[in-house]
Amino acid sequence: DGGITQSPKYLFRKEGQNVTLSCEQNLNHDAMYWYRQDPGQGLRLIYYSQIVNDFQKGDIAEGYSVSREKKESFPLTVTSAQKNPTAFYLCASSISPMQPQHFGDGTRLSIL
Amino acid sequence: AQSVTQLDSQVPVFEEAPVELRCNYSSSVSVYLFWYVQYPNQGLQLLLKYLSGSTLVKGINGFEAEFNKSQTSFHLRKPSVHISDTAEYFCALSTSGTYKYIFGTGTRLKVLA
Numbered sequence: 611d612g613g614i615t616q617s618p619k620y621l622f623r624k625e626g627q628n629v630t631l632s633c634e635q636n637l638n639h640d641a642m643y644w645y646r647q648d649p650g651q652g653l654r655l656i657y658y659s660q661i662v663n664d665f666q667k668g669d670i671a672e673g674y675s676v677s678r679e680k681k682e683s684f685p686l687t688v689t690s691a692q693k694n695p696t697a698f699y700l701c702a703s704s705i706s707p708m709q710p711q712h713f714g715d716g717t718r719l720s721i722l
Numbered sequence: 723a724q725s726v727t728q729l730d731s732q733v734p735v736f737e738e739a740p741v742e743l744r745c746n747y748s749s750s751v752s753v754y755l756f757w758y759v760q761y762p763n764q765g766l767q768l769l770l771k772y773l774s775g776s777t778l779v780k781g782i783n784g785f786e787a788e789f790n791k792s793q794t795s796f797h798l799r800k801p802s803v804h805i806s807d808t809a810e811y812f813c814a815l816s817t818s819g820t821y822k823y824i825f826g827t828g829t830r831l832k833v834l835a
Contacts, residue, residue: 652827707816710756713765
């Protein structure tokens with residue numbers, strides 16, 4: 611079955627540490643996205659990528675970085691510059707903006 | 723710029739009663755509209771989509787929505803809810819000019835026994 615796989619499901623970060631969240635898709639979708647979800651705030655866009663080797667900042671990119679070296683993969687790094695990283699992170703993909711997104715099951719990041 | 727407004731942050735409803743979750747949007751160009759459902763600690767799952775054509779759209783789990791261009795609305799309805807429908811529901815839109823999707827802040831549906 612095609613889909614999006616996010617790993618790990620739970621992740622803990624120490625102060626001053628960078629952590630990387632994995633997102634892999636086998637849907638052959640060109641576009642991939644990272645969202646942050648906090649209680650009562652819906653989804654906020656961190657970064658998105660329309661094609662390989664290209665990505666754009668979303669609404670809350672500060673303290674995050676991404677890469678898109680392969681069509682299937684779009685990892686998100688939460689850097690130590692992100693002072694409040696505790697949240698639920700969702701990865702998504704779409705074949706075009708005229709079609710819905712497919713979502714992974716999320717990664718919950720907490721601070722130790 | 724586009725926007726999506728979900729007017730109700732929480733909607734309590736008794737089991738087997740009908741429910742309507744409201745979604746209004748703003749856009750100067752044609753839109754594509756989506757409703758998603760999210761269960762705790764899971765990703766979003768597509769309920770239904772409006773791309774073009776018939777304004778009444780049927781989705782999974784007995785849900786339907788009606789696209790109303792004059793009211794700029796895309797309300798989600800179900801004639802009889804079950805306990806298992808308790809979840810958070812998101813309305814979203816996209817346009818052909820950008821790869822960005824705009825989401826509402828979500829409506830938490832709580833079905834009471």
